[in-house]
Structures are given as C-alpha cells and as structure tokens.
Amino acid sequence: MRIVFMGTPDFAVPSLKALLEAGYDVVGVFTQPDRPRGRGKKLAPSPVKEVALEHGIPVFQPEKIRRDGVEDLKQLHPDLCVTAAFGQILSQEILDIPTRGTVNVHASLLPKHRGSAPIAWAILQGDAEVGVTTMMTSRGIDDGDMLLHYSMPRPAHATCGELTEILSTEGAKLLIETLRRMEAGTLVRIPQDHEAMTYDPMLKKEMGIIDWNQSADEIACRILALNPWPSCSVPYGDGRLKLLRAEALTDEGVPGTILRATPNTGLVIGCGKGAVLITQLQAPGGKPMHSKDYLRGHAMEAGMSLQEKAEDA
C-alpha cells in the first residue's frame, strides 16, 4: 500500500515513525514550508520534515496543497493518505486522489474539540477524559466518520506539552491498528454526532492573561493548558513572570493578590474561589523552577497584586 503522509509538528512525528516501523510504504511526505523559527530567526524545517529526510522520503512543502500540491500528489499515486496535524485544509480534489481515502489522526475524543489545539482546549475546559480519534478525512473540518479511538482519564497535573507527548504515541499506535483493520476489512465507520460537536479556535497569546476572578480550578487548568504556548503570565517588574504549573488550593483571599510567598509555602495567589499554588514559574531570562526555589533568591511580598494593569489603549 502506497501511503502519503501529511503532518507538521511533533505530534505527527510518532505516527510517521510508526508507519515506517510497521513496514508501510511511505512514498511521500507533505509538510508546512520551512518557517523562520528560534533565536536567530533562521529558516527551520518542521519536525516531520526532519524525520522524512532521515529516511530518504521525498518531501513536498506547498504553501497551499490544494493550490500547488495537486500534481505532486497525483504523481505519487497514493493508495492512502494519512494526515496528522498537517495544518492545511484539503480540497475535494485532493481527497479524491488516494484510492482508499484519507485517514486523519485527531487528538481529541470526537466530536468534541474539532479544530486546532484540541489537547489544550481539553485541559482548558477541565475535561475528565482525553484521547485520540482516527477518522476518515472529509471536506469539513474534523467532521468525517470516526474509525477508532483511544481514551484515558486526564492526568491531573499534566501540561499540554506533556499530554501531547502521551497522546502522540497513543495516536501512532491507534493509526497502525486502524490501518491493519482497514486491510483486514474489519473497520467500521461511525458517523459523528454532529449535534454534540464542539469546535475550538486557534490559541491566541491574549489567552495567557489570567482572569483572577475565575475559580482556582479554572485558573490551574488554564495554566496547564497554555504550557508551553502561549503560556500564562503576570506583569512583574520590567517584564512578565510566566506561570507554568499550578495546583488549586482551598485557601481564600483577594483575587489576584499574593497570599503567601516564602520558600516554605511557595507562591500562593488568591482566586475568585480558592487559591492557586504556583508549582513552576519562569522569570525573564531564567529557567523554569518551582516557586519555592524562586523565592529562595527573590523576595515577593504578600498582599501585592498581580492583576493585569488596566492599559486598554
């Protein structure tokens, strides 16, 4: 079976590797064009591209596959296309090329969290269960028939980055299982319950601004959900203090103010309901560390407000 893989970020890498290890014939890889990334703003290949090159697989990087990738895809004569966090919308013309269709690996329990950043949104909304779904890609966004899914209880203290790592490997296993059943003819297509669907927009940097009137649980989830990007932060000195991990406590205090800040207690901030203990933070130029460690070398005063300044221009 000739397979063309389409994916871009780290999440897609385990799926591509799994296909190769399982012996599938990956004849081509489509991924987003190299973008300026990192400290020197140098052009950098996507994680998927790096793996593809290591295995000598032809790489295609159209700006828009539905506009200038059609001919390349046709030339590859794929039996099947596999997508995983590709980041581009496929047209019907593209979908019609692979004879056995296109399978997508989506990091949510569909029909919830269609759209981008499904893992971050699952944490942000405090979902009890998280997972991965394989599905047949169709014209709409993540609305095709479901094939298989993997679900697990959401690890309480897992960041979006950590959960992404877990679900990317589970997604890879699920993909292989999906293809095996497809070949065996035992795959059942399950239409999504479109009434129950939710669609999530892309994450924005402004989402990292915390509304301290929310409950401690909501705020702790937001902090975990937006780690590593865009990450929650509070104005602090000349720059911003990143809040990378937090746990909800039952303490009460003025929302947005420091309740306690010693090396023994850690940084505790009041919320609308309860309070959050910052279990990991990062100062400008510094490494991520527990607030207890940070407070050994930096003084913070109880009572101080971390509320965003009202600078609505």
Place this chain on the structure above:
RNA sequence: CGCGGGGUAGAGCAGUUUGGUAGCUCGUCGGGCUCAUAACCCGGAGGUCGUGGGUUCAAGUCCCACCCCCGCAA
C-alpha cells in the same frame, strides 16, 4: 549579522559600577530545645566564581575570544 537576560556550594540568588580574605536564603550533616512542627537555637561540611587567553603586586570583578542556558520575536 533581528532584540535582550543569564552561567558564583546540592537548589535559588547577592557580590562585578569604585580589582584587595567568597556572602545570603534553603537544603544537607552533627548537637540542643519542644507534647509536637514546613518551628526555634548552636555547630560543621560543601565553591578550579562556564572555558581559554590577557592586563595587574593582586581578577568573581577589567580586556579579548569561545562554549552553554533562557526571554521576546516568529
């Protein structure tokens, strides 16, 4: 050459401007106090100050080069 912060004891920091005995908080080890404690008291161990050169009587501190970590921006 996109902008910027940083590398000093196991952890987190000060000290560098104005060169002159390596300092703070925490942890750790030993001892004490307490019904008890993330409490308190006493004492100890632990550092080639990122690397290599240079200036100097003397360099964590000044000069040159390099390595590594990180924030913004994408």
